[in-house]
Amino acid sequence: MAKIHVTTTVNGEPVEFLCEPQQSMLDVLRGPLGLTGSKEGCGSGDCGACSITLDGRLICSCLMLAVEAEGHEIGTIEGMASGDGLHPLQQKFLEMAALQCGICTPGVLIAARALLEKNPDPTETEVRFGLAGNLCRCTGYDKIVRAVLETAAEMRGAKAEMPEAVR
Amino acid sequence: MNDMTNKWIGQRTIRPDGAEKVTGRAAYAADTTMPGMIWGKVLRSPHAHAVIRSIDTAKAEALPGVKAVVTRADIVDFPLDKPVMLGIQDMRWMSRNVMAREKALFHGHPVAAVAATSESIAAEALRLIEVEYEVLPHVIEIDDALRPDAPILHDFLRFEGKPSNIAGKLEHKLGNIEAGFAEADVVIERSFTTRPVHQGYIEPHACLVSVAADGKTTIWSSSQGQFMVRAMTALLTGLPQSDIRAIPAEIGGGFGGKTIIYLEPLATLLSKKSGRPVKMVMSREEVMRASGPTSGSKSTVKIGATRDGRLVAAQGTFWLQAGALPGSPIRGAAGCGFAPYTIPNVVATGFDVVSNRSKVAAYRAPGAPIGAYAVECVIDEVAEALGMDPLELRLKNAARQGTKAAHGPVYPRIGFMETIEAAQAHPHYNTPLGEAPAGRLRGRGVASGFWFNAGGESSAQVNITEDGNVVVTTGHPDIGGSRASIANITAELLGIDYKRVSVLIGDTATIGYSNLTGGSRVLFASAMVVTQSAEKVITSLKERAAKIWKIDPEAVAWENGEARPVSENAGRFPPLSLAELAARATETGGPIGAGVQLNTTGAEGGFATHLCDVEVDVDLGIVRVLRYTSFQDVGRAVHPSYVEGQMQGGAAQGIGWALNEEYIYDRQGRVENAGFLDYRMPVCSDLPMLDAVMIEVPNPKHPQGVRGVGEVPLVPPLAAVANAVHDALGKRFYALPMSPPRVLERLEG
Numbered sequence: 001m002a003k004i005h006v007t008t009t010v011n012g013e014p015v016e017f018l019c020e021p022q023q024s025m026l027d028v029l030r031g032p033l034g035l036t037g038s039k040e041g042c043g044s045g046d047c048g049a050c051s052i053t054l055d056g057r058l059i060c061s062c063l064m065l066a067v068e069a070e071g072h073e074i075g076t077i078e079g080m081a082s083g084d085g086l087h088p089l090q091q092k093f094l095e096m097a098a099l100q101c102g103i104c105t106p107g108v109l110i111a112a113r114a115l116l117e118k119n120p121d122p123t124e125t126e127v128r129f130g131l132a133g134n135l136c137r138c139t140g141y142d143k144i145v146r147a148v149l150e151t152a153a154e155m156r157g158a159k160a161e162m163p164e165a166v167r
Numbered sequence: 168m169n170d171m172t173n174k175w176i177g178q179r180t181i182r183p184d185g186a187e188k189v190t191g192r193a194a195y196a197a198d199t200t201m202p203g204m205i206w207g208k209v210l211r212s213p214h215a216h217a218v219i220r221s222i223d224t225a226k227a228e229a230l231p232g233v234k235a236v237v238t239r240a241d242i243v244d245f246p247l248d249k250p251v252m253l254g255i256q257d258m259r260w261m262s263r264n265v266m267a268r269e270k271a272l273f274h275g276h277p278v279a280a281v282a283a284t285s286e287s288i289a290a291e292a293l294r295l296i297e298v299e300y301e302v303l304p305h306v307i308e309i310d311d312a313l314r315p316d317a318p319i320l321h322d323f324l325r326f327e328g329k330p331s332n333i334a335g336k337l338e339h340k341l342g343n344i345e346a347g348f349a350e351a352d353v354v355i356e357r358s359f360t361t362r363p364v365h366q367g368y369i370e371p372h373a374c375l376v377s378v379a380a381d382g383k384t385t386i387w388s389s390s391q392g393q394f395m396v397r398a399m400t401a402l403l404t405g406l407p408q409s410d411i412r413a414i415p416a417e418i419g420g421g422f423g424g425k426t427i428i429y430l431e432p433l434a435t436l437l438s439k440k441s442g443r444p445v446k447m448v449m450s451r452e453e454v455m456r457a458s459g460p461t462s463g464s465k466s467t468v469k470i471g472a473t474r475d476g477r478l479v480a481a482q483g484t485f486w487l488q489a490g491a492l493p494g495s496p497i498r499g500a501a502g503c504g505f506a507p508y509t510i511p512n513v514v515a516t517g518f519d520v521v522s523n524r525s526k527v528a529a530y531r532a533p534g535a536p537i538g539a540y541a542v543e544c545v546i547d548e549v550a551e552a553l554g555m556d557p558l559e560l561r562l563k564n565a566a567r568q569g570t571k572a573a574h575g576p577v578y579p580r581i582g583f584m585e586t587i588e589a590a591q592a593h594p595h596y597n598t599p600l601g602e603a604p605a606g607r608l609r610g611r612g613v614a615s616g617f618w619f620n621a622g623g624e625s626s627a628q629v630n631i632t633e634d635g636n637v638v639v640t641t642g643h644p645d646i647g648g649s650r651a652s653i654a655n656i657t658a659e660l661l662g663i664d665y666k667r668v669s670v671l672i673g674d675t676a677t678i679g680y681s682n683l684t685g686g687s688r689v690l691f692a693s694a695m696v697v698t699q700s701a702e703k704v705i706t707s708l709k710e711r712a713a714k715i716w717k718i719d720p721e722a723v724a725w726e727n728g729e730a731r732p733v734s735e736n737a738g739r740f741p742p743l744s745l746a747e748l749a750a751r752a753t754e755t756g757g758p759i760g761a762g763v764q765l766n767t768t769g770a771e772g773g774f775a776t777h778l779c780d781v782e783v784d785v786d787l788g789i790v791r792v793l794r795y796t797s798f799q800d801v802g803r804a805v806h807p808s809y810v811e812g813q814m815q816g817g818a819a820q821g822i823g824w825a826l827n828e829e830y831i832y833d834r835q836g837r838v839e840n841a842g843f844l845d846y847r848m849p850v851c852s853d854l855p856m857l858d859a860v861m862i863e864v865p866n867p868k869h870p871q872g873v874r875g876v877g878e879v880p881l882v883p884p885l886a887a888v889a890n891a892v893h894d895a896l897g898k899r900f901y902a903l904p905m906s907p908p909r910v911l912e913r914l915e916g
Contacts, residue, residue: 043451
């Protein structure tokens with residue numbers, strides 16, 4: 001089968017690749033593009049480990065065809081830290097131990113960044129629904145939610161208001 | 168080390184592997200590639216139970232791009248007449264689990280594997296393999312497997328002299344059970360069922376294997392033990408262990424499910440045949456159908472108490488589904504259920520039952536949640552019958568130092584009572600549930616739990632770099648932050664900043680034998696070998712300083728990362744720092760480093776008590792957890808954040824087990840919900856914050872006071888949630904999960 005040529009942007013850099021028409025964006029990221037930070041946990045859009053952004057919108061890359069990247073902007077975990085340091089979410093996840101095995105972490109971070117870009121001052125409930133598409137089996141989500149709330153507060157220059165009933 | 172003067176033990180330091188994990192750079196097994204790599208895939212049985220008459224691979228082998236095919240003929244067989252044990256795993260069963268031999272024993276059982284130049288060619292090749300099956304009647308549920316006319320899975324299994332699906336029995340006895348019940352004023356007996364549930368790690372099983380022309384084999388894989396991978400692969404392929412180097416990739420969750428292998432021997436044989444590196448990655452569907460899960464169960468528990476609230480007799484019978492081959496966790500179910508209590512008369516019996524579903528793998532405190540679910544629900548009913556507060560009843564009967572447990576040990580200093588007292592004093596237990604909105608009911612439940620914990624073999628090497636920093640290597644895959652704790656301990660012992668300590672996981676060629684990451688043993692055991700290694704290093708550093716100062720080594724102290732004379736009498740010398748001593752290593756005796764290998768003992772049991780508030784929507788049947796607090800004796804929280812993380816993660820898994828997770832089989836014995844959409848694990852919006860209260864009663868047999876903390880958190884939640892639902896509805900559930908259809912059925916029934 002003839003491969004299709006795709007011209008796109010990944011993490012702000014121009015990228016070209018060849019793919020088969022049925023290949024997912026995740027397969028191309030992890031294969032030919034060597035960007036293995038996006039993970040495959042299910043291949044059916046249920047776990048969120050492959051979360052990326054397409055023109056800033058949060059999507060599961062396992063559900064996107066690679067050919068659909070033509071002319072669009074893809075954002076992956078590899079583009080989250082800038083040259084001079086980690087994104088505040090990445091830093092806060094480390095400080096607050098919001099990861100254990102780390103396999104869901106890239107997807108969770110991408111989803112959390114997408115959430116904060118839309119809603120810089122989310123409630124706990126908004127964070128929980130914003131991350132409801134990202135399965136984590138290790139943490140019970142507690143430290144993840146706290147880290148996102150703290151980061152949001154820091155990025156706004158405020159102090160996080162932790163939910164009641166919790167120290 | 169257990170005093171409060173610690174500088175690093177107890178600190179929430181940044182984990183050594185953290186930056187790589189938040190930037191997507193950490194290498195998991197599926198992220199690994201090699202030049203010339205090809206892809207392996209597994210053909211799986213479409214039947215739950217069938218004789219495999221023949222396998223014809225000729226057409227598949229002829230397909231362009233196919234480089235190798237393996238079948239049962241390629242896997243080492245083990246005669247059925249005697250066990251071949253590797254740890255707790257019997258290789259007779261492991262051989263038949265990685266590849267069906269005489270029969271396919273479950274839907275999804277591997278029948279053949281191929282390696283091809285692309286994933287799509289490998290998939291096409293699977294379709295070309297012709298397998299002739301003779302389909303047999305199958306059996307999934309325990310009751311069906313125990314019927315006199317049940318299809319028998321294995322001709323070689325006998326129970327009480329007859330062919331049977333019962334593969335084993337275990338019994339713990341203490342005191343005189345009849346006399347105990349005769350003494351009781353209140354006796355409650357109930358029967359329970361739980362469904363099989365999966366560990367649910369987000370990373371599917373994956374490996375990359377390269378067998379070189381000289382037979383030297385390298386395995387990169389996701390596992391809870393690189394030495395287990397090496398040993399099992401050697402046994403199943405016939406390669407010597409010395410030819411296999413097993414490299415532990417970062418592991419994306421395991422929870423016990425990666426303490427055995429599935430793909431590694433297949434990829435090894437495919438690589439050997441093809442001469443190419445072979446990569447294999449399971450799909451989520453394959454993970455759900457053919458790996459893990461833990462047992463479904465049925466159990467009956469009977470507890471007797473005197474009017475004043477003394478538990479005097481307890482009897483439990485636990486039947487656990489092993490899956491297709493023997494080995495369900497009856498030891499956890501029968502051993503752990505009554506272990507939190509001082510009960511003079513106990514009989515606990517477990518039965519291992521085979522049936523046509525995937526063979527169970529360990530799942531976090533294997534069997535213990537099943538046992539505790541039944542026991543803790545009955546304890547709740549005993550408290551109700553006595554008119555006692557359920558925590559008060561537990562406290563009155565709590566195991567303590569000197570209690571003789573039915574499963575064997577006499578407890579040393581333990582912190583179970585402290586967990587109950589902390590729960591009683593906590594605002595959670597003393598805050599009213601509050602008014603529920605219309606159509607909803609609220610309730611609060613409590614439950615406790617115990618897990619054995621484990622010691623065993625560990626190795627460590629502590630090396631001082633030439634620039635005076637530290638590299639620590641241990642042999643256990645880090646599944647939840649153990650490297651961070653090892654950095655804290657090493658920094659504490661050597662008196663240096665934790666950032667100067669690098670912690671690595673060695674492979675089978677670079678570190679001594681280390682047993683699995685399992686049994687909540689990793690920090691307990693590795694802290695021991697790291698401590699002894701660091702102490703040897705400190706001894707060496709003191710000797711070197713003594714040599715430089717020309718004084719007796721006994722006259723040198725190691726404090727705050729420096730050698731100094733113990734007193735002015737020993738001599739007046741400016742201190743020598745680690746960096747200064749490292750720089751002078753060559754002249755003082757050579758490289759500085761030490762390794763220790765031990766079979767560690769003294770891992771004492773762990774206990775916890777959980778509080779759970781729920782709100783039940785009586786129209787929809789949805790149970791929502793409003794508040795959850797865990798109280799656990801953690802020994803010593805070397806890195807509190809990752810101890811809390813274990814407690815929170817275990818609670819979340821337990822809530823999933825209690826409320827939604829279950830394997831659903833169709834009439835053909837196929838799993839109907841083999842994916843994350845229909846196998847419903849808790850998502851972020853399902854849960855509240857999960858409060859974790861760490862109680863530190865140091866383990867007297869450990870240099871830092873460490874107790875295992877990873878598994879206890881999954882033991883109490885099933886009953887804590889069930890008891891809360893009872894409190895809300897006034898009706899008891901004797902079956903899990905309490906999913907919306909079941910709740911509605913119970914409400915209407």
